[in-house]
Amino acid sequence: MQSIIAALSWEYFARNRWMLLWFPLLANIPALCMLVPLQCISPDSSFMVSPLLIGIQATLILSIVLVVCFGVLQSQGSLKRLYRLPISTLQIASCYFWSGAVLVGAHVALILWLWKVLLPIDWPIAGPVVFSVVCWCVLQPVLRGESRSLWWIVLAGLIVMALFIWLLAGHGIPLQKGGMLTTQIHYWTELTPTDWLITVASLSLAYWLTTLRIAYDRCGRRNSSLLERIEWVWERIDSRWFSASWSFKSPIQAYSWYDFLHRFVTIPILVTLGVILSWMIAVLMGVVQQDYGTFMRIAIGGTYLSTGLQVYSALLFGFLGLFGGSLARFESPDRKPKTSNSTPFEMCSFTDTLPISFQDKATAFLRSSGAATLISSAVILISYALIAMVAWVSGDSIPSNELKFIKSWEYLGILTALSTVLTFVFTNLKFSIFPTLMQIDHWIWTFSLLAILLACRMPFGFCTAAAFSILVLVALVSSTIESQLHSDLWLGTAIGIWGLGSCVALAWCYLYGNELGSIGMLLVSSFIGLSMLPFFSTAATIRRARTT
Amino acid sequence: MSDHVIDIEHLSRSFGKTQALQDVSLRVPRGGVYGLIGSNGAGKTTLIKHILGSHYAQGGSVSVFGLDPVTDPVGVLGRIGYMSEDRDIPAWMRVQEIIGFTRSFYPAWDTGYAAELLELFELDPKQKIQCLSRGQAARVCLLLALSHRPELLVLDEPSSGLDPVIRRDILTAIVKTTSDDGRTVLFSSHLLDEVERLADRVAILHEGRILLDQPLETIFESFHRVTLHFEDAQLEAPGLEGAIQSQGNGRDWTYVYCGEKEQLTQAAKGLRAQIVAQGPLSLDDIFVCHVQRS
Known part of the structure; x- marks a missing residue:
């Protein structure tokens, strides 16, 4: 090796060449899901370059930047392994901070260039690339250095929120009502002096703070933030109140408790925090502005966003779970405890050796994911109920002229029901969709139907939705048969789940068939099918995963 | 009821191109302490994972208490106390929480014994696992493995x-x-003095194969270090039947010999050599000899 930098670079690329390829590919999935159908259903090619896509572009940029940043961070791993090498802290910080920034920028530039080549879109590259580099850099001080507190998640969330506001400002989207519908919005084609100032200032500050945190971490010095101190005090109180007499009635109850706290507790916490925060802001703004409309708008909007947060967090953590991560101990590389040895399906060697049957473990998993889903949905419903109560007391209703997207209370109810179904589906991703994707025979059925429908010259959107429905149906039928062969589920329970699922899907299509259309009905039925799938497939998946 | 708690027949296992276990046959008798020794990567943990049913047998069979640990994990694991090498217990739990959690899976859990061990190991029940040192975490693991008084303790x-x-x-x-x-x-260890102190029977595992599987007493009776004095100076160590290692020069050669003492005397006579020194071998020496020879 020529130098330390060369040695570190070699170690990095030798270890991570596949990861550096997979994550940018993964980042393309949201774009693929949104842009390809849009291209197919758009009336003409001019639609793909219209300003109407600015909102989608901004969301996609944030999405790819976060995925790419996560990928690069995972590939870099913990910097602790370098602490014992004869390298200065400045070298460690500089090497990983700046090389990460370059990698993130290059990945984002490449992805956007590919979209530009493959799709009829003309989206700018420079703005998003600078944004991605800033994103990477400002998250570094939070993600580096050991912290025993989980408050870093809140801090990272706040930083991402601030960055998103900058992204919106870059597109000329004001943070006011109807911001997306104003005529001033535009693509982020040019970087203003303010953008450059933000970039230089945030990069300098982030670099200094990152180096400081790594230096502190290297010499074992704790630099507790205020939030960490608050958590420490809470820990002391919690420890004092802690009851020494712990007992569970059954292995299922014990495992549900473990699984809920280990994997899912973050979802209801995030939703509750979102709802509380929106209520606090709503009350504060309502009182300050002496305006009922402002209060209602923020309270409903905040709860509405919390519904999105519920689904998004379930999706995010569902994906994380596939790779062995978990919600409660969602650690950045530097925070991985020394005893942690997570494996896919959350089966560490300890829980793997507990004498619990596959059926009982499956029941425990379903209970814990169900509890997380229901608690978070209940929080949202309570928030809506409180808003309805306030509206009823004040003799008013939803200020529909200001919140055009919310048509009625019924709409909010439907939305919450849908988010409940989706959350349950996503929290059980690894027991439903993932095993399905691994079965080749499922794909044969799916592609066969897709080919037949395309040959019949059916619309592409319909064909895709129908193929997805068939994939789910085939998975559901084969999982049901497998569950009966292994006696994982009592026949009566299986019939009950099928009956209930079918009734809900039929009722949904009957009541909202006109609004949903054929594609919508197929998708809703598929998601209801996916929510049924874990009941049949979880025990089989655990059985397969336990023994290698 | 079988006399053997663990019955492994011709077990083979590979991970990609690496052959972790090759035709391993092992019978662990009921009662007693069985020591599994081997160098790093010898396949000790892989073997233990087969016993726990975490790995299925690619070749051969594994039976624990007469049951297949892969198809009947509850029947097997309910009777095993296991302490893993990596002490992988949920870091976010408190000591008392993990005890309460684990207790619910074992009907035979002895609460009094668990409390006794908690005191013996000087563990604070309110302490979080992530705040424990590696040694303290090991003690928690040991407590969890022992408190249901398992029929088979795998360490x-x-x-x-x-x-x-x-x-x-x-x-x-x-x-x-x-x-x-x-x-x-059944315990695996690198510390051979510990194995020597605790085990009744020892198996040496090297590169996925069992080199030796005998009661400790028999091993010590069978292996000797012996120095032979030859009439003439020898350029190479003269072949001694039963010798597994030789060292020396000229007229004096030292052998590690495996066999009966009478046979050794006869063999020495046949080589026209005199036994000038003879002594026992430590388990450490026996292990090194076997590994070097293989």
């Missing part, structure tokens, strides 16, 4: 992280007590 590198006092006094006492109760202990 994977139990001494790793434990301080000498716990290791020598407490671990020894626990293992001996368990064995005296008629239960079985």
